[in-house]
Amino acid sequence: MELRLERVEQKVGPLTHLYPLDLSLVPRAVTVLLGATQAGKTSLMRLMAGLDKPSAGRVHVDGRDVTGTPVRERNVAMVYQQFINYPSMTVADNIASPLKLRREAGIDARVQALAAKLHIEPFLQRLPAELSGGQQQRVALARALAKNAPLMLLDEPLVNLDYKLREELREELTQLFAGGDSTVVYATTEPTEALLLGGYTAVLDAGELLQYGPTSEVFRRPRSIRVARAFSDPPMNLLAASAAPGGLLLAGGLKLDLDLPALAGAALTVGVRAGALRVQGRDGDVALAGSVELAEISGSDTFVHADTSFGELVAQLTGVHQFELGVALTLYLSPAQVYVFDAAGDLLLAPN
Numbered sequence: 001m002e003l004r005l006e007r008v009e010q011k012v013g014p015l016t017h018l019y020p021l022d023l024s025l026v027p028r029a030v031t032v033l034l035g036a037t038q039a040g041k042t043s044l045m046r047l048m049a050g051l052d053k054p055s056a057g058r059v060h061v062d063g064r065d066v067t068g069t070p071v072r073e074r075n076v077a078m079v080y081q082q083f084i085n086y087p088s089m090t091v092a093d094n095i096a097s098p099l100k101l102r103r104e105a106g107i108d109a110r111v112q113a114l115a116a117k118l119h120i121e122p123f124l125q126r127l128p129a130e131l132s133g134g135q136q137q138r139v140a141l142a143r144a145l146a147k148n149a150p151l152m153l154l155d156e157p158l159v160n161l162d163y164k165l166r167e168e169l170r171e172e173l174t175q176l177f178a179g180g181d182s183t184v185v186y187a188t189t190e191p192t193e194a195l196l197l198g199g200y201t202a203v204l205d206a207g208e209l210l211q212y213g214p215t216s217e218v219f220r221r222p223r224s225i226r227v228a229r230a231f232s233d234p235p236m237n238l239l240a241a242s243a244a245p246g247g248l249l250l251a252g253g254l255k256l257d258l259d260l261p262a263l264a265g266a267a268l269t270v271g272v273r274a275g276a277l278r279v280q281g282r283d284g285d286v287a288l289a290g291s292v293e294l295a296e297i298s299g300s301d302t303f304v305h306a307d308t309s310f311g312e313l314v315a316q317l318t319g320v321h322q323f324e325l326g327v328a329l330t331l332y333l334s335p336a337q338v339y340v341f342d343a344a345g346d347l348l349l350a351p352n
Helices: 041-049 091-101 107-117 133-147 163-178 191-197 215-220 225-230
Strands: 003-012 015-024 030-034 056-061 076-079 151-155 183-188 200-205 208-214 237-244 247-250 255-257 267-272 286-298 301-308 311-318 328-333 339-341 347-349
Touching (some): 015 041, 015 208, 030 191, 041 076, 133 151, 183 191, 208 215, 237 311
Parallel strands (some): 151 183
Antiparallel strands (some): 200 208, 247 255, 267 339
């Protein structure tokens, strides 16, 4: 399916949920809608599905204007944050429901195949209320996949599941999407989830579409500070700087040697991802001296918050590390790993 949004806008009373945007989804690929809560992801999905009509602009499917076409006349599958199943029907009947509506042949075999893919075969004769949350969400996903719709919309489908289930289902979904013919749109607030799903990413912030492209490209070359903030977890460290001959000067007086345009004295912002900061220096690194404000262990990583003369920095260190609060700490950074943004917040330089 080719889905194209042309100058689409959404207002509800005095509130603007989506500012005018153009977006053409890559057919038969996964597009991730990435943004914080109230960025506009659900509003955009509802317009794609036909659940809402845009305040302005047009929606085109395979070259046909479907702006006023309601959802019941479109072939769309949608999975929500809250798993929605038919409570009085067994798992098997839930999955089979879209197939029965179309009176397809081989329903039992299709149900068995989908149940096997999503590891819910033992529960086919149970009612949804007899399942765990993760199992119920698998049922909802299986029913959406059974519909085999050309457009599949998933609105943060894993957000209400525990960490282990989210990890399992992410991996399963990536494999399922890779072998399908549907155009998939997946909304999330988590940059890590976008990177794991791959495909393409559209970054949204406060109702504006900031950037769309291959996920790895958007991550490596965020168009602006707003995109970089949205596509970094923890948020990208941002340091005030000014252009100087042969590079730039951080507000704390440290020079970074960089190949920048001739912008002598111009106000700049340096962006540093948390994973680019280290506690052991290498050749060519610059040192950022400070003290430990907070150290958090999350899974197999340690997040260290340091107070420095350049501002507060967050470093993401691989492994479990112990730090005493208030102790001196020097973080090291390679100039080759920094992002540079101009006074308007637009990208000037990104790591190779």
